[in-house]
Amino acid sequence: MPPKSGHHRAKNVDYEEDDVYSDDDYYENEEGGGMTDEDREQMRIGAIKVKEALNSSITVSDSQIQEALWHYYYDVGKSVTYLKNKHAPATTTTQPKKQKAVSRFDQAVSAASTPKKPETGEQSAFLMPPNRIKELCTAPSLKCTFQSRRANIKDFDTNTGASECWASAEYPCLYPIPDVMDHVPLSAAEFFRDTPWLNVPTHRLGEITVEPLFPRGGLLGGSSKPSKLAALAAARKKKQEEAKNATSTSTDPGDMKAEADKAVALLDRLSVKSKESASPSSALVQPQPVEQKSAQSKYPSRKRSQTPTTAFQESETPTPEPETSAPVEIPHLRAGPSMFASTLCGITPLPVKRQHLDSTSFPLPYTSTRGFTDTNPFTGPSPDDIVLSARVKGNKSKPGPNKKPNGNKLAESVEKLSVEEVPKVKSKNLNVVEEFEKSGMKRMANFVVIGHVDHGKSTLMGRLLYDLKVIDQRSVDKLRKEAETIGKSSFALAWIMDQTSEERSRGVTVDIATNYFETDKTRFTILDAPGHRDFIPNMIAGASQADFAVLVIDASTNSFESGLKGQTKEHALLVRSMGVQRLVVAVNKMDTVNWSQDRFEEISQQMTAFLTAASFSGKSITFIPCAGLTGENVTRKIEEGKASWYNGQTLIEALDASEPAKRSLEKPFRLTVSDVFRGSITNPVSIAGRIDAGSIQVGDTILSMPANEAGVIKGVEVENEPVDWAVAGQIATFHLAELDPVHLRLGDIICDPKKPVTLTKSFTAKILAFEHVLPMGVDVFRGRMSAEANVTKLVAVLNKGTGEVEKKKVRIVKPGEVARVVVQLDRELPLEVGVRVVLREGGNTVAAGLLEMCS
Amino acid sequence: MRLLKQQIDQKHGSGFATLLPEEPEDMWHAYNLIQPSDLVRARAIRRVTKTSDSGSVASQRITLDLTISVTSTDFDVGSGQLHVAGKVASENEHVKLGSHHTLDLELQRKFTLEKGDGWDSVALEQLREACDTEKRADLWAVVMGEGLANICLITEHxxxxxxxxxxxxxxxxxxxxxxHDKGMDKFYSTTLSTLLRHFDVVNAVQADKTTPLLLASPGFVAQSFLAYVKSEATRTTNKPLLAxxxxxxxxxxxxxxxxxxxxxxxxxxxTSKLSDTKYARETALMDKFYTFLRQDDGRAWYGPKEVEKAVEKGAVGRGGGVLLISNALFRAQNVAERKRWVGLVDRVKEVEGGEVRVLSSxxxxxxxxxxLGNVAAILTFPLEDLDEDDEVNGGGEGDGNEMVI
Incomplete structure (x- = not known):
């Protein structure tokens, strides 16, 4: 590479962005500025060659040659073509012929029409006998036009200088110039010599076709496409070669003359029955300018032979034209020429009709005026016309049988396509309920961990997971370290559950954390609820997914008391009103009160009193003393001597003793969306939530309410494991398809499209008041959903036990009373009779209720 | 609102007032003032068609002063536009008497209002309030939670x-x-850009008067949003926002x-910062009412009938009696209905000597x-059984073992 000047480099910066240009760098540089020595040398050699090539036929000045060379990057061949085109317009007609002498067709033409032409003999040598191909390619079936081309060049190399120049003209851009100048073109056989597949048995060898080389279209020289004749001829040749290969691989092709004769015969055939040449078996490599470009800088790549395209049909249509000057009916055996072709060549698809029209209907003046058409009886088609057109139609329908099956096939295939399109997600059509019973799955239970803030809910759960080896030692150590660095070492276990940065920095659980563990009997899902009063909506969301609850109480002095006024009470009431029956009370932080039995008893008594008042039945409450931070009585028994008074269950045993909740499997599918997220790249829309009722499997169609948009279940995950189905009671993740995430909001109901949830704007509910209830604005909570609403009417106060109306015309519902109220929602929501809702106002839970009537 | 001219006879309430609305809030006042059967005179653009003697029809838009007798009003809260529909009440060379017209009251364009039934005490009070030129305290508030923000403008009324x-x-x-973090970031940026679109930050900070911005949320969302606003303001060096x-x-x-x-x-x-604003006072008053109501000692009553009875019994009088009434009641299309409430207000004010607070709906x-039915009262002495139904039955306290719910 010549040394670059600064100027060159600057110029190259622009080009280097483009990879296409990187290969041409060499030439670019030369083009860039003043000539280097090498350039001059090339220019000199090039000029000589061009002169030789041009011979005496055209007189061109040296400067013109140099200019041409300069523009063609010292490409002698192109320059010659250009110069010839430019300076000898008279010879241009013959010149292309000469160039296209490669093509068999042209050979044939020249052999047939101008047998006296002195070049004929020589040119016939251009013809590539098939056996030569075989010689070059060791594999007989290896068909390689490229090789034949190279072989031609070799022939020419031994011939005159003119042919030499022709060769370079013919292969202007395949190789870098030095190659052309050395006259040692590389044959494909040589090129592939060291590749192992040349030793492969012949029958297993593939077919290599290299695109035929045609003069490259350029700025100044010739058309970018080969002439139609050339293309046609190439196709013919290919076909012939193929035929030869197929029939007589060993046959000697005979001498050149015979070949030429054959070509003539071919031409004859061609001119009469053009369709033959278009037979799809003939493999033709379409010359494509783009590919040629790529061939400039690369070695010819292996190409599959292409079937003829419309471009090819176009190119052949002109051939019959001169012969069919007399109207010859060509049977419609093939598809008609393309619109472009017919426009170009003036062949209408219905020649008969045209003929008729030509002879009979000449436009008359005034025929287009309205009055004329009204009066003239001949404006309509004459009976003859009708007959004729019917005939034409009949003619048209003749090739029908050929076409029709094809069309039918197409239609069929289209139909098939559309059928295949519908089930994007294939359903296994399982009977989920049966499957569920068959699976003999372990008992499943979801429990929510509730309690006042800082009573140690998250830590206790972290301890549980850690002791059950759900969380490995390493991650706990890591969390310990992190917690110590910010001076909150006691939070390490809680951080197993509290994962967001905000939760960790503030030391408060904000949102529900979900985790899984398994005992011998049951698979548990932990829903760790936040204790802070601001996040009670999140806690409600968690509690709505739970089968039972674990109430964590701080045993240390004052903490329990403050909790009883605060969220210990509120949470307990909430979970009760959400339908949770069973409660495990974990009296936590027993280590801080030295495992005092008195304290435990005191707490137990107070809580029992409160909880039974909140209508938990006494036998469904279990009290467990434990210490989350140290882990005593969580999964292992308390160390000897510390609390000899207690010999009951550990926390985990108490959890295990819980009765499995009943599942409403047979009801229509309902799921409350508690999270909408992007599962992964393949699952852009994912939702999570507890299945309230029914069952679901992959491939099922679902309906999202209140958006009323349908979607398809693409995948189901339970406990982060992909499964085929899920049933009520499970907390699962669903990957959805055909549903835009804008239609999904937290708290939406996903339901069975056959039995959708009704949307309601106003409902009557039976409520248990925790605070005074007036006609007022409230927030209605149902699972994750929260909505603005108004209590519009206090219908009646009811008897707690019997549910009978005690008092109508209620002015205010006092805490603890049961009342029937009408609630008006701000927007329509999917609520059903029997659904449990929570009414909150100003940060307090005002009431919990059961929907009695929707309107 | 500027009072340009007033000719109201205090005794009969007849007369008119010419008003010039100056800010969007004034439209709200106008909405509260203008009642059906009132006469409103304002500038209007009307298309007038004329048929000439030869029968050709020419129509043109002309600007003219029209007096209409109001049949209905329509107020658009969002844009603060008020449309007053009515029948033309005074003949005009272009418009026939009795033809319909809808006046679009606009800012900086005066209108004259004449009360059909005369100016009553409530109307006069409203007029006085509307023309009160004391500095108004506006407040922007963003009430937010995770993924949800309500951007509100709180004005005096x-x-x-x-x-x-x-x-x-x-x-x-x-x-x-x-x-989650990405979602929150997106939420903050959306909220901030939306807020800036509505909230004119450049004019919000002025030497004499700064419009406060209130961020409220459960949990830490508001704090986090404030931190986000701060970092955004510093990052983009948005000076008005920084100020x-x-x-x-x-x-x-x-x-x-x-x-x-x-x-x-x-x-x-x-309240410490925005103590003396109307809305703060109103809110405090409602809270007080709720407190009394929760005590359930018969001193707080709500609902039209109950309150009327209490007033009759003289319980909303001197020494702490407060009548809370929403101005929605005075906008009643029914004249009799309005008279009922005006009468109640007058009675409490003048006869009983109690306090009347008209709350903005x-x-x-x-x-x-x-x-609560648009009207409530805090009584000076407890009253029972205002709801005139059977006996008040307090004994619902539960001895039921099994809950209904």
Missing amino acids: QTILRQRVEVPVPRKRKGGLDG LLPSILVAHSSSPHVHSLSEVLASPAI MHESGKRLEA
């Missing part, structure tokens, strides 16, 4: 929800933590919904009152 921002925020979940930062208040609300504004406005942190406090 209205709370206008300007925009509700809802951005889906993925919940915390294993392995998807950045989803606004000191006047941003952060408060606690229990929910991200608009109605928790009442709770926010009642919180001590806010556009505020949260007014909305709370609306839920």
Whole structure:
């Protein structure tokens, strides 16, 4: 590479962005500025060659040659073509012929029409006998036009200088110039010599076709496409070669003359029955300018032979034209020429009709005026016309049988396509309920961990997971370290559950954390609820997914008391009103009160009193003393001597003793969306939530309410494991398809499209008041959903036990009373009779209720 | 609103007032003032068609002063536009008497109002209030939660929800933590850009008067949003926004919904700063009423009939009697209905000597009152059985073992 000047480099910066240009760098540089020595040398050699090539036929000045060379990057061949085109317009007609002498067709033409032409003999040598191909390619079936081309060049190399120049003209851009100048073109056989597949048995060898080389279209020289004749001829040749290969691989092709004769015969055939040449078996490599470009800088790549395209049909249509000057009916055996072709060549698809029209209907003046058409009886088609057109139609329908099956096939295939399109997600059509019973799955239970803030809910759960080896030692150590660095070492276990940065920095659980563990009997899902009063909506969301609850109480002095006024009470009431029956009370932080039995008893008594008042039945409450931070009585028994008074269950045993909740499997599918997220790249829309009722499997169609948009279940995950189905009671993740995430909001109901949830704007509910209830604005909570609403009417106060109306015309519902109220929602929501809702106002839970009537 | 001319006979209430609305809030006043059967005279553009003697029809738009007898009013809260529909009440060379016309009252364009039934005490009070030129305290508030923000403008007489921002925020979940953080970031940026579109930051900070911005949320969302605003202001060196930062208040609300504004406005942190505004007073008053109601000692009553009875019995009088009434009642299309309420107000004020507070139905406090039937009263002495039904039965306290719910 010549040394670059600064100027060159600057110029190259622009080009280097483009990879296409990187290969041409060499030439670019030369083009860039003043000539280097090498350039001059090339220019000199090039000029000589061009002169030789041009011979005496055209007189061109040296400067013109140099200019041409300069523009063609010292490409002698192109320059010659250009110069010839430019300076000898008279010879241009013959010149292309000469160039296209490669093509068999042209050979044939020249052999047939101008047998006296002195070049004929020589040119016939251009013809590539098939056996030569075989010689070059060791594999007989290896068909390689490229090789034949190279072989031609070799022939020419031994011939005159003119042919030499022709060769370079013919292969202007395949190789870098030095190659052309050395006259040692590389044959494909040589090129592939060291590749192992040349030793492969012949029958297993593939077919290599290299695109035929045609003069490259350029700025100044010739058309970018080969002439139609050339293309046609190439196709013919290919076909012939193929035929030869197929029939007589060993046959000697005979001498050149015979070949030429054959070509003539071919031409004859061609001119009469053009369709033959278009037979799809003939493999033709379409010359494509783009590919040629790529061939400039690369070695010819292996190409599959292409079937003829419309471009090819176009190119052949002109051939019959001169012969069919007399109207010859060509049977419609093939598809008609393309619109472009017919426009170009003036062949209408219905020649008969045209003929008729030509002879009979000449436009008359005034025929287009309205009055004329009204009066003239001949404006309509004459009976003859009708007959004729019917005939034409009949003619048209003749090739029908050929076409029709094809069309039918197409239609069929289209139909098939559309059928295949519908089930994007294939359903296994399982009977989920049966499957569920068959699976003999372990008992499943979801429990929510509730309690006042800082009573140690998250830590206790972290301890549980850690002791059950759900969380490995390493991650706990890591969390310990992190917690110590910010001076909150006691939070390490809680951080197993509290994962967001905000939760960790503030030391408060904000949102529900979900985790899984398994005992011998049951698979548990932990829903760790936040204790802070601001996040009670999140806690409600968690509690709505739970089968039972674990109430964590701080045993240390004052903490329990403050909790009883605060969220210990509120949470307990909430979970009760959400339908949770069973409660495990974990009296936590027993280590801080030295495992005092008195304290435990005191707490137990107070809580029992409160909880039974909140209508938990006494036998469904279990009290467990434990210490989350140290882990005593969580999964292992308390160390000897510390609390000899207690010999009951550990926390985990108490959890295990819980009765499995009943599942409403047979009801229509309902799921409350508690999270909408992007599962992964393949699952852009994912939702999570507890299945309230029914069952679901992959491939099922679902309906999202209140958006009323349908979607398809693409995948189901339970406990982060992909499964085929899920049933009520499970907390699962669903990957959805055909549903835009804008239609999904937290708290939406996903339901069975056959039995959708009704949307309601106003409902009557039976409520248990925790605070005074007036006609007022409230927030209605149902699972994750929260909505603005108004209590519009206090219908009646009811008897707690019997549910009978005690008092109508209620002015205010006092805490603890049961009342029937009408609630008006701000927007329509999917609520059903029997659904449990929570009414909150100003940060307090005002009431919990059961929907009695929707309107 | 500027009072340009007033000729009202105090005795009979006849006469007219010419008013010039100057700011959007004045439209709200005009809406409250203009009643059906009133006469409104204002400039109007009307298309007038004329048929000439030859029968050709020519139509043209002309500007003219029209007096109409109001049949209905229509107020658009969002844009603060008031349309007054009625029949033309005074003949004009272009418009026939009795033909219909809808006047679009506009800012900086005077109109004359003549009361059909005369100016009553409430109307006069409203007029006085409307023309009160004392400095008005506007407040912008963003009540927000995770993924939901309500941008409100609180003016002296209205709370206008300007925009509700809802951005889906993925919940915390294993392995998807950045989803939550990203979602929150997106939520903050959406909220801020929306807020800046509505809230004229450049004019908000002025030497004499700074419009405060109130951020309220449960949990830490408001604090985080403030931190976000700060970092954004510094990052983009948005000077007006930086200047606004000191006047941003952060408060606690229990929910991200608009109605928790009442709770926010009642919180001590806010009342100390915005004590003497009408909405703060109204909110405090409603809270007081609720407190009495919860005590259930018969001193707080709500509902039209009950309150009327209490007034009859003289319980809303001197020494703490307060009548709370929403101005929605005075906008009643029915004249008799309006008279009923005006009469009640007059009686409490003049006969009983009690206090009357007309609450704006556009505020949260007014909305709370609306839920109670638009009228409530704090009595000077306890009254029972105002709801005239059977016996008041207090004995519902539960001895039921099994709950209905």
